[in-house]
Amino acid sequence: MTSLLTALVHGPGSNDRVAGRANTLRAGVLGANDGIVSVAAIVVGVAGASAGTHAVLVAGSAALIGGAVSMALGEYVSVSSQRDSERAAHGGASADDANPWRAALASAGAFLTGGVLPLVAVLLATGGARVPVTVLVVMLALAATGAAGARLGGAAVGRAVIRTLVGGGLALALTWAIGAALGTSGGI
Template identity: 45%
Template sequence: MTTPAGTHIDEPHQMGIAQRLNWLRAGVLGANDGIVSTAAVVVGVAGASSEVMPVLLAGSAALVGGAISMALGEYVSVSSQRDSEKALIEKERRELAEEPEAEFAELVGLYRAQGLSEDTATKVAEELTERDALAAHLSAELNIDQDDVVSPWHAAFASAVAFTVGALLPMATILLLPHPMRIWFTFVAVLLALAITGYAAAWIGGADRGRAILRITIGGALALGATFLVGTLFGTAVA
């Protein structure tokens, strides 16, 4: 349920709900991508070579390149969303300045469509217009809070950091363990981590936890299995 603009204004909120959810979403997706993509690279290289240095180099390149790519992707995506929201806000501000009567009638109609009587809808529209006409129209027409426009920097930073944290797990597992067991331990560690991120993503979005966990772990297992097979075949061919 959307909290009306101005409610609990004395509370020390640092950012709005949209920004917090956006930050969490970017973080979870970044961690998930960091785990899967980096694990796939290091497992594939480990399947081709038992030496540590090729795995370290390939994993480091995947980590750095992936973190930058995720940050840029989130920044561009959220910037586009923010620009669209700002354009809608400016459009609504202009319409209120040019056609206040028509906009008021539209606001009353929107409240009537929600089930309010004509008198109640008019009274609500009058009170909200007196308080903050722009906020009332943005909320009723577009479900936008002008003080809660998402930040592309928050999303980019969260995504890059989360990707890095996620990528460090398969890197540490495959570099610190001896060759015969490191690949299988990496498989286990990665699938457990993916189950956690899948649960977190489902919790944030209010989706079914079990289905999300199953979907992400199966996808991760397929990715690791495919790259390990490619690495093994390549290593055998080179040998």
């Protein structure tokens, strides 16, 4: 994951300004974390409802593709607005303007990379091990992205890891509980 984020940050044109790299780094870290948590929360919630493998596959695949597109669009719109503001402030376009396409691609690629991990984990595990295995894979992946983001950004690793683990763990616990409640009560 660190090499993916480094490639996204320092990609072609290493003369990009620091703010452009920061946008790409933010988009990549956010995309990876969101991919891991969003897809995991959905597949754990569906698995909590005791759904079959096909339902988990469909829900997880939809979350993976829908989330990647959503992240790319969100980053594109956000960074385009930033670029427009930069151009207005400087009186026109410049080589240093924020790059919305780079941020969009970084976010979507990172979302897909992160999101595929819980989907594969939940599909490979069987029976009662499906949710615990997925939670373990997700927590390890979140620790890695938290640490990678902190190192690349020059921040404290421990805080970043704890932050991602707490947030991800909470999301998984809540969606599993909802899935389990709806699955055992016959749904809505």
